[in-house]
Amino acid sequence: MTTVKQQPVLQGRAPQTFSSLLDTFFQDTVNNRRVQGFTPAVDLWETEKSYEVELALPGLKKENINVEFEEGVLRISGERPFNKENQGQKFLRVENLYGKFRRAFQLPDHVDATAIEAQFENGILRISVPKVEEKVVKHQISVK
Incomplete structure (x- = not known):
């Protein structure tokens, strides 16, 4: 059996000294970078008839998600609020x-x-972008 070394999740962010470890511990608070935003994981693939997008958005409600398409760009935005009551x-x-x-995501011109x-279920947002026939820009006509 071969063992595989796992790379740490926070690789490149590990503190170099014990002092910087303590600084990181006390500065990594809810008021610091945990409420500034995040980047959800995305899977994107192409089928014969469409482009498919899946975003992992656990803990969100569909009311907090916005999906729009403009000038060939599919934009997905939203917010996961920090609702822990501080009692x-x-x-x-x-x-x-x-x-x-x-x-x-910039999509090709041949989409409908x-x-x-878009469907949101169990923390996964699934978006299906159907393709249409590609527009013919140049076509050679044979002379009979």
């Missing part, structure tokens, strides 16, 4: 990311913008 609580660790997000469908 004398002192958070020791917050690993979930909160705040606003925005993703944009009026038939784009």
